Amino acid sequence: MSIFPVALAAVAGTAASLGTDPLTMADLLRVANAPGFDRWQEQVRRTGGCSDPIHLSGMTTTRDAKTGQVLYSYSTEGEPGGRLRVACGNRRASRCPSCAWTYAGDTFHLIRAGLTGDPRKGTPRAVRTHPKVFATLTAPSFGPVHNRPPQGVCRCGTAHPENSPELGSALNPGSYDYAGAVLWNNHAGDLWRRFTIYLRREIAQRAGLSQTALKDVARVSFGKVAEFQKRGAVHFHAIVRLDGPGGPDDLPPAWASTGLLSDAIQAAAARVCVPVPAAGGQPARELRWGTQVDVRPIGTDDGQELNEQAVASYVAKYATKAAETTGTVDRRIGELQELDKLTDFPAHARRLIEACFDLDETYPDRKLWQWAHMLGFRGHFSTKSRRYSTTLGALRQVRADFRARQECQERGLPDPDEAPEGSTLVLAHWTYAGHGHTPGESWLAANIHRDIHQGRETARDALTELHDEHEGEW
Structure with a gap:
């Protein structure tokens, strides 16, 4: 509805039906009757x-x-x-739906330009024919959690409904590797960086070229977004595209195909490893991607499941979300006592946040306490390679x-x-x-x-x- 002072006066007695408390309604009427209300509204x-x-x-x-x-x-x-x-200008939908909507729209056009091409955004139409896939890289398991498997019944013996608050929480909190989960989130950016390095190596190997020679004939471009799973682990959705050496303006070599690109992604993801040394009672770890690496070609037909429009919309949707989708807060946590003031705060998310604070002194260079509200994740939620499309x-x-x-x-x-x-x-x-x-x-x-x-x-x-x-x- 349009908002005018006369309309506000008419609903003053129905605050309860609007879900608005009396104090808010009183302030609402004050604003509506204050001098300059029309200009404020503008x-x-x-x-x-x-x-x-x-x-x-x-x-x-x-x-x-x-x-x-x-x-x-x-x-x-x-x-x-x-x-x-x-x-x-905040990108988080939980903080400002309006600015997040604008950010999502910009992300949609950025991603879509790299899929379909858009000369107005510096990307030629021919890029639509370049080999490209939609890849999802996930985190490994840190312990069994409540889920909704294909057979419908979780390991706990319950068929959880879609919005069940138990989804993603540990079946056995005492044995769940909370430290490993937050360390993995914290190093997810390093895993992605190494993945892009190994990906170029795998493509060169399949093309029968050296890495130096690959630069002269092909370029890998990508746009990606991070998403938090219910269990609090980050995974990445990425559009990966093969171009000629000059980027989207150049045709890729004849050997470039979605099949070759898919195989290279699977192999690169399996090779990546980020070592974390033992410290402060924590064991040495080798952080890797999970075994669930999904790679699917992106089609141009709107009737296909993974068409360009659907992929761009999917990426834009998650560009405005963060760890708050798991039930945690969307602001930095100064001390753990702040969580005591929150009602119905998920126990699983709290244990992950506590793990960040516990590990902060063990790994001071990772600044885990500063990223506790992000369950340890410190990377950018939306990134792209230089030549993927516009900015x-x-x-x-x-x-x-x-x-x-x-x-x-x-x-x-x-x-x-x-x-x-x-x-x-x-x-x-x-x-x-x-x-x-x-x-x-x-x-x-x-x-x-x-x-x-x-x-x-x-x-x-x-x-x-x-x-x-x-x-x-x-």
């Missing part, structure tokens, strides 16, 4: 309904560089509370340039793409003035985000259909 709408906007105070003035004439000036003195609100920074810049042109048009300023360089001078001063919303503002922002999101979904579906109809022409 600011929040421009952030997409951001859950935790950054507040800025300051001013900006645009002058003609030759004459010194003021072309435009702006100050936050006239804004609600004397502040300008801008989006926080998130480039996508954000396109959006920023578009908004800049819109604002220049609204203010009667020269178009930045047409005006001579140096024709205008911008003087600005900004300071941080806080962040976030009051309870009533949070309720309003969430509804604004919902309205915007539903409208975007409808528009995106229409644009996708139009794009598919005219793909050869665009």
Whole structure:
């Protein structure tokens, strides 16, 4: 629904039916009746309904560089509370659904460009014919856990429903290797780095080339995302593609195929090992990938299970999630006592977090306590090789340039793409003035985000259909 003061007054007596407590409802009415509410609503709408906007105070003035004439000036003195609100940009859906939605959209276009090609994003259409697969690399077992096997009955003798809170927790916590689990998460980035090295070696071997010679005829490109399993272990989903030596602009050699690529991935994953020396009573370990390595070709037909659209959507979905999907928190933990304040905190996740704190002194260089909220994982959730496709920074810049042109048009300023360089001078001063919303503002922002999101979904579906109809022409 659209949010207006009169509508808020009408629902003041139905706070319970809205799931809104009286204090929030009282603050909601305060915000709606405060001076400048329309402008506040406009600011929040421009952030997409951001859950935790950054507040800025300051001013900006645009002058003609030759004459010194003021072309435009702006100050936050006239804004609600004397502040300008801008989006926080957090990628986590648990922290800000609005900014996470934008991040997921950018990730979708980044991944899809590397699958289908998109000249506007620096990737030729021909890349669609290059050999590419969707690979999943998992963690090994650290002990049996409650699960939903194909036969339907877990080893505990129970057929767990899909959303059962027991899923992923240890069948026998006393024998589960919690230390090994968090150390594996902590070294997962090292495992991936070594995997990419071994993968190139395996491809060269199958092509009958040296590693040096491989660089002259082929290049491996990838885009990947990390996902937490219910048991709290990270695994990686990756699009792996074979290109010519120049990247997506070059055709791959004749010997390159999805079959060769799949075999090389399986062999490389089996070879990777990261040794962890014995220390502080902990045994020496050899960290490896799990035996479940899934590699499937990516098709171009929408009727296939793994088509380009489905893969891009899948990767984008997990780019905004982290360890909080296992029931843990999404913020850094200063001390274990903080967990005592949380109700219904999963015992399995707590043991993993405790293991991070216990092992911190044993392996001080790994900074395990700092990553306890991530169950030890310290890597990036979404990464890509240099030549896979465009970058998130480039996508954000396109959006920023578009908004800049819109604002220049609204203010009667020269178009930045047409005006001579140096024709205008911008003087600005900004300071941080806080962040976030009051309870009533949070309720309003969430509804604004919902309205915007539903409208975007409808528009995106229409644009996708139009794009598919005219793909050869665009």
